[in-house]
Amino acid sequence: MTAHFDEFEEEMTSRSLERAYDYVDEHRIGGLEEVSAGLFHAEVHGSELYDVDIRLRGNDIVFASCTCPYDYDGYCKHIGAVLLTLRDYKHGGNHQQNVTYDAMIAKQDDSRPDIPVAANPLASKPEVFNRVLQHIRERVGLRKSERWTPAQHFYLVWNQDEINAIVTANPAIASGMEPLMPESTVDRVMESPMRRHLGKDYGWKFKWGDAAINGVMAVFEEAEQSNDYPLAMRRMCAALRKTVWFARQVDDEEGTLQTYIEHLNERILAYTYAAAPIVTGEQAQQMLIAALRFIRDTPMIEMLFWPHTPLECVIPFADIHARGTADIEQMEHQPREIGTTSFMCRTYAQSTLNVAQQFLHDKKGDSIDGHRTNLTDYDWRAAQDYLLKLHHDFLLYGGDAISADELLSKNTDVAECRFAVIARKFLDGDYAWAAAFLEQTYDWDAAQKHAGYWELTAQLPHGELTMLEACYERLNDENGIKQLYEYYVAHSDSVADERCIPILKSMVGKSGWPQSVQNILRNYHEHDFGGKVLARLMTEERLSDEALTLAEQRPELLRDLLKPISLNHSAEAERLIRKQLPLNRDLQQGNRNEYRFVATWIEQYRNVFGLDQAKALAKEIMAKYPRRYALKEEIGRVLK
Secondary structure: OOEEHHHHHHHOOHHHHHHHHHHHHOOOEEEEEEEEOOEEEEEEEOOOEEEEEEEEEOOEEEEEEEOOOOOOOOOOHHHHHHHHHHHHHHOOOOOOOOOOHHHHHOOOOOOOOOOOOOOOHHHHOOOOHHHHHHHHHHHHOOOOOOOOOOOOOOOOOOOHHHHHHHHHHOOOOOOEOOOOOOHHHHHHHHHHHHHHHHHOOOOOEOOOHHHHHHHHHHHHHHHHOEOOHHHHHHHHHHHHHHHHHHHHHOEOOOOHHHHHHHHHHHHHHHHHHHHOOOOOHHHHHHHHHHHHHHHHHOOHHHHOOOOOOHHHHHHHHOOOOOOOOOOHHHOOOOOOOOOHHHHHHHHHHHHHHHHHHHHHHHOOEEEEOOEEEEOOHHHHHHHHHHHHHHHHHHHHHOOOHHHHHHHHHOOOOOHHHHHHHHHHHHHHOOHHHHHHHHHHHOOHHHHHHOHHHOOOOOOOOOOHHHHHHHHHHHHOOHHHHHHHHHHHHHHOOOHHHHHHHHHHHHHHHHHHHHHHHHHHHHHHHHHOOOOHHHHHHHHHHOOHHHHHHHHHHOHHHHHHHHHHHHHHOHHHHHHHHHHHOOOOOOOOOOOHHHHHHHHHHHHHHHHHHOHHHHHHHHHHHHHHOOOOHHHHHHHHHHOO
16 A cells, blocks of 8 residues: 655654654755656665665655664654655755655656766766675674785684683683582582473573573583693583573573573683693593584584584694684693694594584484484585585684685685685785686576575675676776676666666666667576566566566566556456456455455556546445445545
8 A cells, every 4th residue: 555745654653753853854864866767765874874765656655665673663764754855855845965856756758868878887876896895894804994915814613803802801711720520510510500490480481590500600610710621621511511401491582591502602612722722632632522522412403503613622723833822821831832742633623523524424314302303405504514614714723724725716605615715806906806706606597596585785785796796896897787787677676776777778878778678688588587676677668578478477576567568468467457356256354454455456457547447446346345344445545
């Protein structure tokens, strides 16, 4: 259903409307532009930068969307602020934006204005390079002021800053001399609080706060300070194992236990990092065995959701130079020299990785508390990818950057490895290599299957294609940009991508536009998939036959395609609309939502065939349902 442009306040809460006025007064609306006929886009500066898209047809608001996370009853404050700004044009407002009210309410007509080719064709498109660069820097962990140096590397799972922060904040890690509590005491200390919790009437929900795992933390923190490295590692893994078990017994709806699991994993890694430079080869082997046993005993399907696992303990042992921590001199022992022990530790760590790979093979048919839980192909691949990324970080931390790079290059079908390869070349400034790599390896057929699910983000609205677009910008590759925009128009389901149509027109000019349209249609037919933006193009270009074909392939786009279909296939357009109505079938639910659905299609019928024919169709429907007064009311609203 549509809302009237002059009455949109009725669709907002009083609080949202008040904040919308504040946003206008504070000049928080930026980049307001008409990206295609009746479609407006703006950026609203709230707690973050949000994208707002609004479609107007005359004085009706067809739809309005915002990327903010808030779930409002009606329009949010960001949409309200943009609507207020747009309405200000109607009444002669003086805000400095890129749009006029006449353009705002102008309907698409039969004319095709001659848009000249710009002096610099790429100047008409929004720049994406800086957004892509910012995204890559954030992903690889570069600080704002940190410079990238050529041939620099970054880790895929290991976070050195995170581990350093934990070790620095806990100087007692791996330095205590006191003996650990007896084994018989450990289980009692950990289980007693948990048993008391499970014995209470909490409806199996975890509502007892931290007290239920006080015992776990007591065992863990005692071990964390001990320099009996193998035993301490076993105790910490036991505490983590017990926490994982407890999380299965209760409904952890607030995620408290999962937070503890992540916290314990990070501290185990920090302990290993502090101890790795000073342990003997035998101690390193025992510590790694403890981590490996935990991996063996814990279902892989659970660990896939953790940011870290104890298996990452292999990474500190890869460092044959025993760099250790900044506070290592405070410990009783000093870092060892490069020698047999260092190489033994690294060998044991490599062996642990190999055994973990075999564990993964054995755990494809996993079990949780005796119940078989076969890994799906997706989870199986995710586990393999995790081990691959871990192996890369192991090689890199050990100083073998060449082997780490080779591992990435051989596994570019893994998303993280592929990103790492492209990101490094991008940061190095080798845009030609990055562009060539993307062109040669991008799976266009697979991508078009997921085109309807492209995530509309401020930085990468088209994923890898946005990265390719950024490379083309730096290379000033006009042809590459045109081909990308033709691809976007052919396949994108994002309303915001409708702006690609006028941009592409500006780039190619009137003389080149017919060929560009043919390229778009060829792209669509090659992949047998068209999106909402293509539907918009078919409407503007009056491509009736193509519109009918697309509507048959994607019925959900029928509303967008009715007008062009009706140009040469009016009978078919009427048949398609009547098929949506309860004429040859009965109403399924008989509620207000279904009535509105019927009214919406009658409104679509009116837009195509006129008011008189729409009234005749409504009369036909009401003759079948004479006592559905709510249905009559909804239909009456769209026929005023």
